Amino acid sequence: xxxxxxxxxxxxxxxxxxxxxxxxxxxxxxxxxxxxxxxxxxxxxxxxxxxxxxxxxxxxxxxxxxxxxxxxxxxxxxx
Amino acid sequence: xxxxxxxxxxxxxxxxxxxxxxxxxxxxxxxxxxxxxxxxxxxxxxxxxxxxxxxxxxxxxxxxxxxxxxxxxxxxxxxxxxxxxxxxxxxxxxxxxxxxxxxxxxxxxxxxxxxxxxxxxxxxxxxxxxxxxxxx
Numbered sequence: 001x002x003x004x005x006x007x008x009x010x011x012x013x014x015x016x017x018x019x020x021x022x023x024x025x026x027x028x029x030x031x032x033x034x035x036x037x038x039x040x041x042x043x044x045x046x047x048x049x050x051x052x053x054x055x056x057x058x059x060x061x062x063x064x065x066x067x068x069x070x071x072x073x074x075x076x077x078x079x
Numbered sequence: 080x081x082x083x084x085x086x087x088x089x090x091x092x093x094x095x096x097x098x099x100x101x102x103x104x105x106x107x108x109x110x111x112x113x114x115x116x117x118x119x120x121x122x123x124x125x126x127x128x129x130x131x132x133x134x135x136x137x138x139x140x141x142x143x144x145x146x147x148x149x150x151x152x153x154x155x156x157x158x159x160x161x162x163x164x165x166x167x168x169x170x171x172x173x174x175x176x177x178x179x180x181x182x183x184x185x186x187x188x189x190x191x192x193x194x195x196x197x198x199x200x201x202x203x204x205x206x207x208x209x210x211x212x213x214x215x
Contacts, residue, residue, distance in 0.1 A: 004129070007127055008199070008210040008213040047213060052129070052132055055131050055136075071129055071132065073132075073197050074199065074210070074213055076198060076199060077193075077199055077200040077211035077213075078128070078169065078192055078193060078196050078200065079157075079168075079169050079193040
């Protein structure tokens, strides 16, 4: 499963894309957030952290599959 | 709808797009780079977007605005990359038969853009830099 990273999450992880091994067993948005928070504790200090699936905001209980385009969305600040 | 991400904002392009014989009002909101933030001097801003999703989310708020107000045309253009103080970085434009709808829709669109569109701003000061909104 690949996760795209932007802004501060890219700086925290030092990567613009994380490949998560299948063995991690991640199959929901919540599981992904928990796994990332454990790997990179600094992510837990963000004021919010959303996950997008195929360019739409996803909910914690939503299922994830490796074929989707998954992205981590730190607090937005456009405009 | 004129919805896009660009290196440089062209206000004339947005205005030209919004003009219509049906419209008695054209309202443009232009967001620009401010040279100070929370008491510090800002020397530059960097904008980064998740392009595909940003366009998709801008389309969502545009459709919502069309459903709420009787609009003729609508434009949302956001800049990406490094921008100096005074430079326009976002233009929200709406045309409608009467002015109330244009004012209200523009306000709605910029407020929603700041909440939901995946674009990130990094402020550079003389001595350091920070991603805006990242921490409580």
